[in-house]
Structure formats: structure tokens, C-alpha cells
Amino acid sequence: MRECVTSALRYEPRKSFIGAIIRYQFECTFPPKHLQPAFGFKFSMSDPNIGRLLSKRYQLQELIGTGAMGRVYRAKDTLLGGVPVAVKFLALSIQNEKMRLQDRFEREAKTCALLGQKSIHIVRVMDYGVDDNNTPFYVMEYLQGQSLNNIIHKLGLPLPRFLSMARQLSLGLQCAHDGIPVEGHICPIIHRDVKPSNMLVIQDPSFGELVKVLDFGIAKLLQSDGDHTKFYLGTLAYSSPEQMEGKELDNRSDIYSLGVMMFEMLTGKMPLVPPIHSFGAWYKTHHYQKPRSFAVIAPGLELSKEIENLVMSCLAKLPRDRPQSITEILKVLASLEKPEYTRKIKQDSQALVPATTVRNELEQKIKGDSRVSSSNDEIARAISWPQNKPVADIVFPQPINSNGELLPALWVMLPQEEIQKRLLCTRYNQFLFISIPHPMLLWITVIYNRKHSAKWLPYYLDLKTSLGQEIARLLQHTGYYRLLFFARETPNRCTHILHSSIASAQRQRLQEWLAMSNTLMSPTDPQISKSLLKSEYEKIKPQILAKLESIDTDSPYDLSS
Numbered sequence: 001m002r003e004c005v006t007s008a009l010r011y012e013p014r015k016s017f018i019g020a021i022i023r024y025q026f027e028c029t030f031p032p033k034h035l036q037p038a039f040g041f042k043f044s045m046s047d048p049n050i051g052r053l054l055s056k057r058y059q060l061q062e063l064i065g066t067g068a069m070g071r072v073y074r075a076k077d078t079l080l081g082g083v084p085v086a087v088k089f090l091a092l093s094i095q096n097e098k099m100r101l102q103d104r105f106e107r108e109a110k111t112c113a114l115l116g117q118k119s120i121h122i123v124r125v126m127d128y129g130v131d132d133n134n135t136p137f138y139v140m141e142y143l144q145g146q147s148l149n150n151i152i153h154k155l156g157l158p159l160p161r162f163l164s165m166a167r168q169l170s171l172g173l174q175c176a177h178d179g180i181p182v183e184g185h186i187c188p189i190i191h192r193d194v195k196p197s198n199m200l201v202i203q204d205p206s207f208g209e210l211v212k213v214l215d216f217g218i219a220k221l222l223q224s225d226g227d228h229t230k231f232y233l234g235t236l237a238y239s240s241p242e243q244m245e246g247k248e249l250d251n252r253s254d255i256y257s258l259g260v261m262m263f264e265m266l267t268g269k270m271p272l273v274p275p276i277h278s279f280g281a282w283y284k285t286h287h288y289q290k291p292r293s294f295a296v297i298a299p300g301l302e303l304s305k306e307i308e309n310l311v312m313s314c315l316a317k318l319p320r321d322r323p324q325s326i327t328e329i330l331k332v333l334a335s336l337e338k339p340e341y342t343r344k345i346k347q348d349s350q351a352l353v354p355a356t357t358v359r360n361e362l363e364q365k366i367k368g369d370s371r372v373s374s375s376n377d378e379i380a381r382a383i384s385w386p387q388n389k390p391v392a393d394i395v396f397p398q399p400i401n402s403n404g405e406l407l408p409a410l411w412v413m414l415p416q417e418e419i420q421k422r423l424l425c426t427r428y429n430q431f432l433f434i435s436i437p438h439p440m441l442l443w444i445t446v447i448y449n450r451k452h453s454a455k456w457l458p459y460y461l462d463l464k465t466s467l468g469q470e471i472a473r474l475l476q477h478t479g480y481y482r483l484l485f486f487a488r489e490t491p492n493r494c495t496h497i498l499h500s501s502i503a504s505a506q507r508q509r510l511q512e513w514l515a516m517s518n519t520l521m522s523p524t525d526p527q528i529s530k531s532l533l534k535s536e537y538e539k540i541k542p543q544i545l546a547k548l549e550s551i552d553t554d555s556p557y558d559l560s561s
Contacts, residue, residue: 049073055129058087058139074142081519084142085126089135112138112216114180115189117437120532121172123200123212124436141436143212145202148265152196157265159303161209163337166262168211169199170333173258174326176216177251190249191216194257195238196264205509207432207536236282237270241317244283252319255326259314263291266307267298271315291315306332376482380494383484385413391491395457397443397471400482408474408481410445410500412457416487419496421452426548427483427500431510432533439463439517440529441472441510442537445483445500448548457483458537460530463517475502476510 050073052060058075065072070090076082106128116124127139148165151157157165173194179186191198193215204210234243240256243249263271271291274281294301294308310332316322323329383400385391394413399406425447432442445457461468475481485496502510 086140086142089137119175121168145200148199149196167333170326172213195235241286262311376497385491411484413486416489419485422447425449433513434529438526438529442533476507
């Protein structure tokens with residue numbers, strides 16, 4: 001385990017900073033319990049906080065992490081039937097007479113909570129408060145995964161995985177830098193402690209490998225409330241020159257830290273190395289030392305000039321010489337990230353969601369199943385376009401009754417020509433789910449042939465509604481659904497029916513997501529979750545299309561993720 005050092009010293013890097021006491025700390029972070037096996041130790045100490053009930057709701061169960069920023073506990077939300085959450089106590093005490101500091105904590109906590117609802121790449125803050133000892137805490141989603149720091153130094157990052165992770169981290173930072181509306185004003189949020197140990201990598205059943213940023217705004221929150229004392233609470237190896245000087249920071253400081261981290265992600269080594277670990281040595285290193293080159297540090301690493309230039313530009317000493325926004329970084333990453341880079345690997349080696357073949361045997365089973373004893377012709381004759389639906393290009397789910405049994409179906413209205421083009425087609429389906437801030441399921445269906453490309457048929461299911469729960473339950477139970485096509489020109493009759501099979505892994509996930517949705521309370525507008533899913537949907541569409549284009553056949557083919 002790395003040496004853990006905490007020091008306090010007086011340092012005067014610039015005239016305006018004379019007399020300031022700067023507290024600096026080498027990283028001293030014990031990982032959460034689900035990461036401890038990778039570090040070779042477990043917490044065994046007793047803790048008087050275990051069993052405490054915060055806000056008459058969160059019961060602390062286990063200490064799972066501690067470090068410079070505070071202590072983290074696994075807890076259960078008794079109001080939601082014991083749903084696991086993470087509670088973080090900050091390394092800060094709010095005295096009753098210091099109302100200005102308490103108001104500031106509440107403002108920062110609210111802002112961070114709003115930020116977590118805006119991006120899937122930021123760990124979500126769900127609640128906050130101050131305990132009986134005047135110690136502020138906030139409640140986060142409980143996630144199981146690995147620290148990016150551990151992945152970098154134990155597994156290494158091949159280029160495709162680096163590009164995916166760098167893009168996801170940049171999206172989280174971009175969201176924060178763009179700001180959150182608070183009381184009519186846009187409030188940008190600067191992280192101030194961008195480093196691999198503040199990045200959590202999880203395996204999400206919908207999105208594949210998902211990277212989330214921890215502790216947004218906490219460094220600023222922990223700044224001293226005095227007018228004469230400043231506290232340095234970043235991490236020395238990743239801090240920008242202006243952060244070392246105690247200056248007011250903007251988004252370009254995070255960009256510098258991101259540059260340090262990207263260099264480390266690619267090489268496993270740091271771009272800047274001081275002669276000794278001290279504040280003064282790091283101050284001089286960040287201000288005057290030229291970053292080491294990729295050619296010297298990793299001579300066998302094959303990188304394009306675009307990547308090298310991107311990382312080195314982020315490491316510029318002066319903020320004006322760096323990329324001025326994360327958007328500039330994302331443009332470069334997008335130009336480098338190719339669809340073929342996004343194939344799923346078995347574990348800890350790639351990034352996005354795959355499409356796995358469902359063999360034709362499953363479709364034969366479906367056709368012979370007694371539950372589908374009615375022929376498609378009989379079903380087509382029995383159904384008609386609902387009177388409460390417009391005659392327009394729309395997609396919606398509605399169960400159909402076959403021999404007294406409800407079966408899932410996706411109703412589709414398109415121009416007759418569009419339907420005719422895809423009578424012979426590959427069918428693909430995939431489900432994406434988000435639980436917080438509101439349980440929402442995105443049901444993706446694609447019909448594709450090489451000549452006429454893809455027709456995308458997405459639908460968002462609110463899993464807190466009776467319709468959403470019924471459709472998800474039917475999909476999970478049957479393992480397939482029908483696509484019912486209606487032509488706009490002849491809207492009163494069904495012109496074509498296709499089957500689409502659901503992979504067994506997806507059926508299992510649907511069951512888990514339904515159970516999870518029943519335990520969650522959601523006071524939030526469902527549109528927030530819908531917007532998050534829509535953003536992820538747009539990102540994975542190129543990968544889905546690449547998979548469909550790789551199938552060299554004009555025969556009907558059934559795919560499910």
C-alpha cells in the first residue's frame with residue numbers, strides 16, 4: 001500500500017499568498033469494500049458510527065472508505081425498503097454560529113445534486129444534511145466497480161479503451177463546466193481534484209463499461225471559511241500551476257489535471273516527476289518542468305500525433321495555451337474513436353454494448369409455441385389502429401390478446417413505401433435502463449436491410465406507470481414481441497407482422513429492473529431520465545449500425561443485445 005503522509009507547512013509561492021497556511025496531503029484513500037480485494041486488505045476496525053440513523057432514514061452499516069475528503073459508509077435507505085446507498089461525511093465541521101458556512105454547504109450540495117441528475121457520467125447525489133455533531137454529509141448512489149487508478153496500474157489501457165474512457169470522463173467534466181441553473185443563474189462547477197482515484201469504472205448492464213466522476217465540488221466545499229487562511233486540498237501530482245498558487249480557478253485548471261491523467265492512462269507513468277515529494281518541489285515542477293515525452297516514457301506505444309498533441313496541449317503551463325473548453329477535447333476524441341473500437345470484451349478490456357446473435361432455433365421455438373397459436377394473418381384481421389392514436393409516423397407499445405393471453409407488441413405506423421422496403425430485414429433490439437433520478441427504460445428496435453439501411457423504432461417506458469410495468473413484465477415473461485405495421489395510407493388494417501426475439505440476458509435484466517423500480521421513490525421529473533437515456537442512445541447508434549452492417553446477408557436475421 002502506498003505511503004500515506006499528511007503534513008502542514010507555511011509556504012509563500014507569491015506575494016499575495018504571504019502568511020497563508022497551506023495544508024497539503026498526499027492521497028490517503030482506502031477504497032470502498034468492493035475494491036478492497038484489489039488492494040489486498042479489508043477494514044476490520046470497529047466504528048461507533050455503525051448503526052446510526054441519519055435524518056431518520058439512512059442507517060449506517062459499514063465503513064467502506066476514508067481519506068482526505070472524509071469518510072464513506074455503506075448505508076441502507078430505510079424509507080425505500082433498505083435500498084443500499086453511500087453516505088459520505090465531509091472533513092469539515094459546521095458550528096452553529098457559522099451560518100454562512102452552513103448556507104454555503106447547502107448551496108454547494110444542492111448544486112452537486114442537480115449536476116448528478118444532468119449527466120450519467122457523474123455519481124449522483126440524492127440527499128444531504130448535517131448530523132448531530134455538525135458534520136455535513138451527503139448521500140450518493142451506491143455503485144460497485146473499480147477505481148480507474150487500479151485499472152491503469154494493474155491492467156493498462158489499450159488505445160480503444162482509453163478513447164472511450166477519456167470521452168466519458170470529458171462528458172462528465174463538460175456537463176459540470178457548462179453549469180447548473182441555480183436561482184436564475186448558471187453556476188459552473190470546477191472539480192478541483194481530477195485524478196484516477198476519483199473516477200469509478202462500473203459494468204452497467206445497459207451501457208457496458210461506464211465511467212463516473214466522483215466528488216464534484218467537494219474540494220471547493222472544504223475550503224476554509226476564513227478570509228485569511230486558504231487550504232490546498234487538491235492532489236499535488238495533478239494540480240495545475242494556478243491551483244498551486246491559490247488562484248481562483250476556472251475550467252482550464254481541470255483541463256490541466258485531465259491532461260496529467262490522460263498521460264498516465266496511456267503510459268502508466270506520470271508526465272511530471274519532482275525530485276522529492278514536497279509542496280515546494282511540486283510547485284516548481286508544475287511551473288517550470290517540461291512534461292516528459294511519450295517517445296521517452298513509452299517508446300513502443302503507437303500513438304497518433306493528434307493524441308500526443310491533445311495531451312501535451314492540456315499540460316500547457318499557462319491556461320491560455322490549453323484547450324479553452326472540454327468541447328475542444330471532445331471534438332478530437334470523437335474524430336479518433338472508431339466504431340470498431342467499441343466491441344465488448346469479456347472483462348475489463350473494452351467499452352460499449354454488444355449485439356449477440358439469437359439463433360434461428362429460438363424463432364422456430366417461438367413459432368411453434370402454443371402461446372402464439374394464432375397465425376399472423378388471424379392477428380392482423382383481429383386488430384385495428386386505436387382510435388386514440390393519430391394517423392402519423394409513431395411507435396408505441398400495446399399488448400394484444402391472443403387466445404385469452406396478453407402478449408407484448410410494438411405498434412408502428414409508417415408510409416406504405418417504408419414498410420415495403422423492409423419486408424425482408426434484420427431485426428435488432430436492445431434495452432437501456434436508468435434508475436436514478438427516475439426509473440426509465442428505453443426499448444430500442446431496429447429493422448434493417450443493406451439496400452435501405454436502418455429504421456429506428458425507439459420507445460421510452462416509464463417504469464413507475466402501470467403501462468410501463470406491464471409491458472416490461474410481458475417482454476421479460478415471453479422473451480419475444482411482435483412488430484405490428486400499419487400504413488398511413490390504409491390506417492385501419494395491419495399490413496405486416498414481424499417477430500423480434502429477446503436475448504435471455506436481457507430478459508434477466510428486465511426482471512431485475514422491474515424489481516428495482518418497485519422499490520424506488522421518484523419525486524423527480526421523468527423527463528430528466530428520458531433526456532439522459534436519449535443522450536446515451538445517440539452515442540450507441542453508430543455501434544449498433546456497425547454491427548448490423550457487418551452481417552453479410554439479405555435473409556431475415558434476429559439480433560438482441
